[in-house]
Amino acid sequence: MFCTICKAQQMEVSVLKYEDLEKKIQSEKDKVLVVNFWATTCAPCVKELPHFMEVNNQNSNNSKFKMILVSLDRLVDKERVLKFIKNKNLTAEVVLLDDIKRMNTWIPRFEKEWEGNIPVTIFYKNGEKVYFNDGEMSKEDLEKTITENLQ
Template sequence: MKNLIKIFFLLAGFTISNAQQTKVPSVKYEELEKRIQQEQEGDKLVVVNFWSTTCAPCVKELPHFMEVNKVYAGSIKMILVSLDRLADKEKVIKFIKNKKLTVEVILLDDIKRMNTWIPRFEKNWDGNIPVTLFYRNEDKVYFNDGEMGKKELENVIVTNLL
Protein backbone atom coordinates (compact mmCIF):
# COMPACT_ATOMS: atom_id res chain seq x y z
CA MET A 1 0.00 0.00 0.00
CA LYS A 2 2.84 2.40 0.88
CA ASN A 3 4.40 1.74 -2.53
CA LEU A 4 1.11 2.58 -4.27
CA ILE A 5 0.92 5.87 -2.39
CA LYS A 6 4.52 6.71 -3.34
CA ILE A 7 3.82 5.91 -7.00
CA PHE A 8 0.68 8.06 -6.93
CA PHE A 9 2.54 11.08 -5.57
CA LEU A 10 5.41 10.55 -7.99
CA LEU A 11 3.03 10.46 -10.96
CA ALA A 12 1.02 13.40 -9.65
CA GLY A 13 4.19 15.48 -9.31
CA PHE A 14 5.30 14.51 -12.82
CA THR A 15 1.91 15.46 -14.25
CA ILE A 16 1.89 18.81 -12.48
CA SER A 17 5.43 19.66 -13.55
CA ASN A 18 4.58 18.85 -17.17
CA ALA A 19 1.26 20.69 -17.19
CA GLN A 20 0.56 23.21 -19.89
CA GLN A 21 -0.41 26.76 -19.09
CA THR A 22 -3.99 27.76 -19.68
CA LYS A 23 -3.34 31.42 -18.88
CA VAL A 24 -0.45 33.63 -19.93
CA PRO A 25 0.35 36.59 -17.71
CA SER A 26 1.17 39.83 -19.50
CA VAL A 27 3.83 41.95 -17.84
CA LYS A 28 5.81 45.13 -18.36
CA TYR A 29 9.61 45.13 -18.53
CA GLU A 30 10.09 46.09 -14.87
CA GLU A 31 7.95 43.16 -13.71
CA LEU A 32 9.89 40.74 -15.91
CA GLU A 33 13.20 42.08 -14.59
CA LYS A 34 12.05 41.56 -10.97
CA ARG A 35 10.84 38.06 -11.80
CA ILE A 36 14.20 37.10 -13.30
CA GLN A 37 15.98 38.42 -10.20
CA GLN A 38 13.65 36.48 -7.88
CA GLU A 39 14.19 33.23 -9.78
CA GLN A 40 17.97 33.49 -9.30
CA GLU A 41 17.63 33.02 -5.56
CA GLY A 42 18.94 29.65 -4.47
CA ASP A 43 21.77 29.53 -7.00
CA LYS A 44 19.55 28.44 -9.90
CA LEU A 45 20.52 29.08 -13.47
CA VAL A 46 17.74 31.11 -15.08
CA VAL A 47 17.22 30.68 -18.83
CA VAL A 48 15.16 33.42 -20.46
CA ASN A 49 14.19 32.96 -24.10
CA PHE A 50 12.60 35.79 -26.10
CA TRP A 51 10.47 34.48 -28.96
CA SER A 52 7.28 34.94 -30.95
CA THR A 53 4.72 32.64 -32.54
CA THR A 54 5.44 34.30 -35.91
CA CYS A 55 9.21 33.73 -35.76
CA ALA A 56 10.18 30.52 -37.62
CA PRO A 57 13.60 30.08 -35.92
CA CYS A 58 11.93 30.66 -32.54
CA VAL A 59 9.32 27.98 -33.16
CA LYS A 60 12.00 25.61 -34.48
CA GLU A 61 14.11 25.82 -31.31
CA LEU A 62 11.27 25.48 -28.77
CA PRO A 63 11.23 21.64 -28.76
CA HIS A 64 14.93 21.73 -27.77
CA PHE A 65 14.07 23.97 -24.84
CA MET A 66 11.33 21.56 -23.73
CA GLU A 67 13.67 18.54 -23.90
CA VAL A 68 16.52 20.26 -22.08
CA ASN A 69 14.19 21.66 -19.42
CA LYS A 70 13.00 18.12 -18.59
CA VAL A 71 16.58 16.99 -18.01
CA TYR A 72 17.70 19.98 -15.92
CA ALA A 73 14.40 21.01 -14.30
CA GLY A 74 15.80 20.77 -10.76
CA SER A 75 18.80 22.97 -11.51
CA ILE A 76 17.40 25.59 -13.87
CA LYS A 77 14.38 27.82 -14.20
CA MET A 78 13.33 28.39 -17.79
CA ILE A 79 11.03 31.24 -18.83
CA LEU A 80 9.78 31.76 -22.37
CA VAL A 81 9.03 35.43 -22.98
CA SER A 82 6.63 35.92 -25.85
CA LEU A 83 6.96 39.16 -27.79
CA ASP A 84 3.62 38.63 -29.52
CA ARG A 85 1.15 41.51 -29.33
CA LEU A 86 -1.20 41.65 -26.35
CA ALA A 87 -4.08 41.43 -28.86
CA ASP A 88 -2.72 37.98 -29.84
CA LYS A 89 -2.75 36.56 -26.31
CA GLU A 90 -5.34 33.88 -27.19
CA LYS A 91 -3.19 32.89 -30.17
CA VAL A 92 -0.25 32.42 -27.79
CA ILE A 93 -2.34 30.23 -25.46
CA LYS A 94 -3.49 28.13 -28.42
CA PHE A 95 0.14 27.86 -29.59
CA ILE A 96 1.20 26.61 -26.13
CA LYS A 97 -1.45 23.89 -26.29
CA ASN A 98 -0.69 22.88 -29.89
CA LYS A 99 3.07 22.71 -29.33
CA LYS A 100 2.65 21.11 -25.89
CA LEU A 101 4.88 23.69 -24.21
CA THR A 102 5.44 22.85 -20.56
CA VAL A 103 7.83 25.69 -19.71
CA GLU A 104 6.38 28.86 -18.21
CA VAL A 105 5.37 31.45 -20.83
CA ILE A 106 5.05 35.17 -20.11
CA LEU A 107 3.79 37.76 -22.59
CA LEU A 108 5.91 40.92 -22.51
CA ASP A 109 3.44 43.72 -23.13
CA ASP A 110 5.98 46.50 -23.57
CA ILE A 111 6.67 46.73 -27.31
CA LYS A 112 6.45 50.56 -27.37
CA ARG A 113 9.47 50.78 -25.05
CA MET A 114 11.64 48.22 -26.87
CA ASN A 115 14.43 50.75 -27.38
CA THR A 116 14.53 51.20 -23.60
CA TRP A 117 14.45 47.62 -22.32
CA ILE A 118 16.34 45.75 -25.04
CA PRO A 119 19.70 47.40 -24.22
CA ARG A 120 19.03 46.88 -20.50
CA PHE A 121 18.90 43.14 -21.12
CA GLU A 122 21.89 43.15 -23.47
CA LYS A 123 23.73 46.08 -25.05
CA ASN A 124 24.65 43.94 -28.10
CA TRP A 125 21.07 42.82 -28.74
CA ASP A 126 19.84 44.40 -31.98
CA GLY A 127 16.19 43.49 -31.33
CA ASN A 128 16.05 40.35 -33.47
CA ILE A 129 14.68 37.12 -32.05
CA PRO A 130 15.15 34.46 -30.89
CA VAL A 131 17.45 35.58 -28.11
CA THR A 132 18.33 33.62 -25.00
CA LEU A 133 19.89 35.02 -21.84
CA PHE A 134 21.32 32.98 -18.98
CA TYR A 135 21.53 34.38 -15.44
CA ARG A 136 23.10 33.05 -12.28
CA ASN A 137 23.75 34.72 -8.94
CA GLU A 138 22.41 38.06 -10.19
CA ASP A 139 24.77 38.10 -13.17
CA LYS A 140 24.16 37.52 -16.83
CA VAL A 141 26.49 34.65 -17.65
CA TYR A 142 25.69 34.11 -21.32
CA PHE A 143 23.91 35.81 -24.21
CA ASN A 144 22.86 33.94 -27.34
CA ASP A 145 21.65 35.93 -30.32
CA GLY A 146 19.79 33.60 -32.66
CA GLU A 147 18.47 30.07 -32.76
CA MET A 148 19.92 27.49 -30.36
CA GLY A 149 20.24 23.80 -31.08
CA LYS A 150 19.79 21.21 -28.34
CA LYS A 151 23.53 20.49 -27.92
CA GLU A 152 24.42 24.17 -27.78
CA LEU A 153 21.71 24.83 -25.19
CA GLU A 154 22.87 21.87 -23.09
CA ASN A 155 26.51 22.97 -23.32
CA VAL A 156 25.72 26.47 -22.07
CA ILE A 157 23.64 25.07 -19.21
CA VAL A 158 26.25 22.51 -18.13
CA THR A 159 29.09 25.05 -18.36
CA ASN A 160 27.20 27.53 -16.18
CA LEU A 161 26.04 24.99 -13.61
CA LEU A 162 29.60 23.97 -12.68
Protein backbone atom coordinates (compact mmCIF):
# COMPACT_ATOMS: atom_id res chain seq x y z
CA MET A 1 0.00 0.00 0.00
CA PHE A 2 1.30 3.45 -0.87
CA CYS A 3 1.16 6.06 1.87
CA THR A 4 -0.20 9.35 0.58
CA ILE A 5 -0.06 11.30 3.83
CA CYS A 6 3.50 10.30 4.73
CA LYS A 7 5.93 13.15 4.37
CA ALA A 8 8.04 12.75 1.28
CA GLN A 9 11.61 11.80 1.94
CA GLN A 10 14.58 13.61 0.58
CA MET A 11 16.22 12.01 -2.40
CA GLU A 12 19.04 14.54 -2.42
CA VAL A 13 20.99 16.35 0.28
CA SER A 14 22.05 19.97 -0.08
CA VAL A 15 25.77 20.39 0.52
CA LEU A 16 26.40 23.66 2.31
CA LYS A 17 29.26 25.76 3.58
CA TYR A 18 28.88 27.55 6.91
CA GLU A 19 27.76 30.84 5.28
CA ASP A 20 24.97 29.00 3.38
CA LEU A 21 23.75 27.42 6.60
CA GLU A 22 23.79 30.79 8.34
CA LYS A 23 21.69 32.28 5.51
CA LYS A 24 19.31 29.33 5.70
CA ILE A 25 18.84 29.87 9.45
CA GLN A 26 18.24 33.60 8.91
CA SER A 27 15.69 32.87 6.16
CA GLU A 28 13.49 31.07 8.74
CA LYS A 29 13.10 34.19 10.90
CA ASP A 30 9.33 33.75 11.35
CA LYS A 31 9.68 30.28 12.90
CA VAL A 32 10.87 28.35 15.88
CA LEU A 33 13.79 26.61 14.22
CA VAL A 34 15.43 23.49 15.64
CA VAL A 35 18.92 22.91 14.22
CA ASN A 36 20.48 19.59 15.18
CA PHE A 37 24.14 18.85 14.39
CA TRP A 38 24.79 15.13 14.04
CA ALA A 39 26.58 12.42 12.02
CA THR A 40 25.72 8.89 10.92
CA THR A 41 28.79 7.61 12.82
CA CYS A 42 27.80 9.22 16.14
CA ALA A 43 25.93 6.72 18.36
CA PRO A 44 24.22 9.27 20.68
CA CYS A 45 23.15 11.28 17.60
CA VAL A 46 21.56 8.24 15.98
CA LYS A 47 19.94 7.28 19.30
CA GLU A 48 18.16 10.64 19.73
CA LEU A 49 16.97 10.99 16.10
CA PRO A 50 13.76 8.92 16.51
CA HIS A 51 12.62 11.41 19.22
CA PHE A 52 13.42 14.27 16.88
CA MET A 53 11.39 12.66 14.09
CA GLU A 54 8.41 12.06 16.39
CA VAL A 55 8.45 15.69 17.49
CA ASN A 56 9.01 16.91 13.91
CA ASN A 57 6.02 14.86 12.71
CA GLN A 58 3.83 16.15 15.57
CA ASN A 59 4.63 19.73 14.52
CA SER A 60 4.62 19.18 10.76
CA ASN A 61 1.38 21.13 10.26
CA ASN A 62 2.60 24.11 12.26
CA SER A 63 3.80 26.86 9.91
CA LYS A 64 5.73 28.42 12.81
CA PHE A 65 7.96 25.35 13.23
CA LYS A 66 10.87 23.91 11.26
CA MET A 67 13.59 21.36 11.94
CA ILE A 68 16.90 21.08 10.09
CA LEU A 69 19.29 18.18 10.65
CA VAL A 70 22.84 19.27 9.85
CA SER A 71 24.97 16.25 9.03
CA LEU A 72 28.67 16.62 9.75
CA ASP A 73 29.50 13.51 7.75
CA ARG A 74 32.19 13.92 5.10
CA LEU A 75 31.18 14.76 1.56
CA VAL A 76 32.53 11.37 0.39
CA ASP A 77 29.93 9.77 2.69
CA LYS A 78 27.00 11.58 1.10
CA GLU A 79 25.54 8.29 -0.23
CA ARG A 80 25.65 6.85 3.28
CA VAL A 81 23.75 9.92 4.56
CA LEU A 82 21.09 9.45 1.85
CA LYS A 83 20.72 5.75 2.74
CA PHE A 84 20.48 6.71 6.40
CA ILE A 85 17.69 9.22 5.68
CA LYS A 86 15.75 6.47 3.89
CA ASN A 87 16.43 3.68 6.41
CA LYS A 88 15.69 5.82 9.47
CA ASN A 89 12.72 7.52 7.82
CA LEU A 90 14.00 11.03 8.53
CA THR A 91 11.25 13.52 7.75
CA ALA A 92 13.05 16.74 8.72
CA GLU A 93 15.18 18.55 6.17
CA VAL A 94 18.73 17.17 6.12
CA VAL A 95 21.70 19.18 4.90
CA LEU A 96 25.35 18.21 4.73
CA LEU A 97 27.74 20.79 6.15
CA ASP A 98 30.89 20.28 4.12
CA ASP A 99 33.12 22.69 6.00
CA ILE A 100 35.31 20.54 8.26
CA LYS A 101 38.48 22.53 7.56
CA ARG A 102 36.90 25.67 9.01
CA MET A 103 35.23 24.07 12.05
CA ASN A 104 37.23 26.24 14.45
CA THR A 105 35.83 29.29 12.68
CA TRP A 106 32.14 28.41 12.51
CA ILE A 107 31.60 26.40 15.72
CA PRO A 108 32.13 29.44 18.01
CA ARG A 109 29.99 31.55 15.67
CA PHE A 110 27.07 29.21 16.37
CA GLU A 111 27.78 28.93 20.09
CA LYS A 112 30.74 30.05 22.22
CA GLU A 113 30.15 27.21 24.70
CA TRP A 114 30.25 24.53 21.99
CA GLU A 115 33.47 22.53 22.10
CA GLY A 116 32.85 20.74 18.80
CA ASN A 117 31.29 17.52 20.09
CA ILE A 118 27.98 16.22 18.74
CA PRO A 119 25.03 15.88 19.05
CA VAL A 120 24.29 19.54 19.58
CA THR A 121 20.90 21.20 19.13
CA ILE A 122 20.41 24.94 18.76
CA PHE A 123 16.96 26.52 18.95
CA TYR A 124 16.16 29.79 17.21
CA LYS A 125 13.09 31.98 17.49
CA ASN A 126 12.60 34.87 15.06
CA GLY A 127 16.18 34.39 13.86
CA GLU A 128 17.65 34.71 17.38
CA LYS A 129 19.28 31.85 19.26
CA VAL A 130 17.14 31.03 22.31
CA TYR A 131 18.59 27.74 23.56
CA PHE A 132 21.71 25.60 23.14
CA ASN A 133 21.69 21.93 24.09
CA ASP A 134 25.05 20.20 24.30
CA GLY A 135 24.77 16.42 24.02
CA GLU A 136 21.86 14.03 23.66
CA MET A 137 18.40 15.46 24.17
CA SER A 138 15.40 13.60 25.56
CA LYS A 139 12.06 13.74 23.78
CA GLU A 140 10.59 15.51 26.83
CA ASP A 141 13.25 18.26 26.82
CA LEU A 142 12.89 18.68 23.08
CA GLU A 143 9.09 19.02 23.30
CA LYS A 144 9.33 21.35 26.29
CA THR A 145 11.82 23.70 24.59
CA ILE A 146 9.75 23.82 21.39
CA THR A 147 6.45 24.36 23.25
CA GLU A 148 7.93 27.17 25.37
CA ASN A 149 9.16 28.96 22.26
CA LEU A 150 6.04 28.44 20.15
CA GLN A 151 3.99 30.39 22.74
